[in-house]
Amino acid sequence: MRNVGIIMRRELASYFATPLAYVFILIFLVLANALTFYLGGFFERGQADLEPFFTFHPWLYLFLIPAVSMKLWAEERKSGSIELLMTQPVTLWQAVTAKYLAAWLFTALALALTFPLWITVNYLGKPDNGAILAAYLGSLLLAGGFLAIGSCMSALTRSQVVAFILGVVACFVFLLAGFPLVLDLFRSWAPQALTDAIASLSFLTHFQSIEKGVIDVRDLLYFAMLIAFFLFATGIALELHKAD
């Protein structure tokens, strides 16, 4: 546990050592607010809630989260620092978890900085703050899921650009797993059970219920298992390729 904390702190500090972190947070805040007010019609709806804000998160994350996760392992492999890290008295799983948690904390910070919107909606009306809190949690879980996928893609390559593209594609597939765009690929040849299983993996369906303020244990379990699976896959990918 101690090692996880040490590596996580170093990793988190490294985000802020370059302008990247500030650029990312700025773009996230600008886009999140612009989408809420222009596409979401925050004022025109005349409702005191944050639905027009959260609705766009999956699409925002689709491009922004792989940008956060792309450097997680690709950079370590490219610079060779992975050899330094893995020859310290730490386990592979501590390193995988620590770096992932650092990326997650970073996105949590970006998400937390959207609080003026929450203040605005409370100033304008009487929103259901419990539902808003649940939606924030859902958004954080969604980001966590995307990050876990991104971490795995980053472990597969030494190039951050490749990691980014792989990340966007993989996240896109998971995001739309429940929609015809993805399902039609499988429907023609795969058995119904498999198609249904793929449909049930969709981020969007699991996110949409939490976004409306309904926290279902099954949704939480879904995100937890998805994250665990992709972190495990990250570890396997590293074990196989770290010294290449």
Added chain:
Amino acid sequence: MIKTEHLTKRYGALTAVDDVTFQVGPGEVLGFLGPNGAGKTTAMRMLAGFVTPTSGSGSICGHDIGSDTLAAKTALGYLPEGAPSYGEMTVRSFLDFIADLRGLAGERRRARLDHVIEHLQLGGVLDQTIETLSKGFRRRVGLAQAIVHDPPVLILDEPTDGLDPNQKHEVRTLINDMARDKIIVISTHILEEVDAVCTRAIIIARGRIVADDSPAGLAARSRYHNAVSMQLEDPSQLGAVRAAVAALPAVAELEVSERDARLTALPRAGTTILPALTELAARQGLRLKELHLESGRLDEVFRTITA
């Protein structure tokens, strides 16, 4: 104690390290020599727990590198090839990070950090980011990282690569200072380094150990072991001297360089020729610029063994 038994690493059809078995004890400084691509780095990476052996085993201070990896890593200080680190960190925060991972705390942590900063002369660059440092400084940061927890075993992959002669000298002095109570393995392809710091040398070629000896023992394998080299003041005497030296029964071979009037006489195995040559020089009244006895040429041995 470092031990390896039949350590082997294959990448597909390529055998990078092939059945390597050796032991290194306290007080020894082992030089790992070999041409580029011979398997030095792979062997060291296996000992450091970064690469998993295909077969065979190894241990650091009794801790198996496969089953007791964390304990083995704890006993080890390791400088990876090229001394990689985190470029965006300052030297100070990087060393703090490593000290934390190594579990250093309190007074000992301060003392150890002060020690490595002083010995590797990092005081002036503590607040610079590592990516802005020169190659020499980066290498020293890598070395500082490897010794900060005062490990009983050190594995250093090309510790002096890319350093200027002064920095090389400093690093060798540092290694010699630590050699008394530690086990040190360094890899290098600089042969002068073997003489300068190593008590023992292992030469590997194509993944296999082809020689395991002391530097003096290796030099003794040279054709030039106990050879005598002399340079004449008067080049015109070269012809006569050449015939006289070649006639000596103990001389096996004679190399002559007309450009600088130098003769190198190679002895027959197990004989010494220095007394015979000094006597010859005295008898013929030769004036010599230089006369010396060679202990053997490591580069020649290296080439013969690894070719």
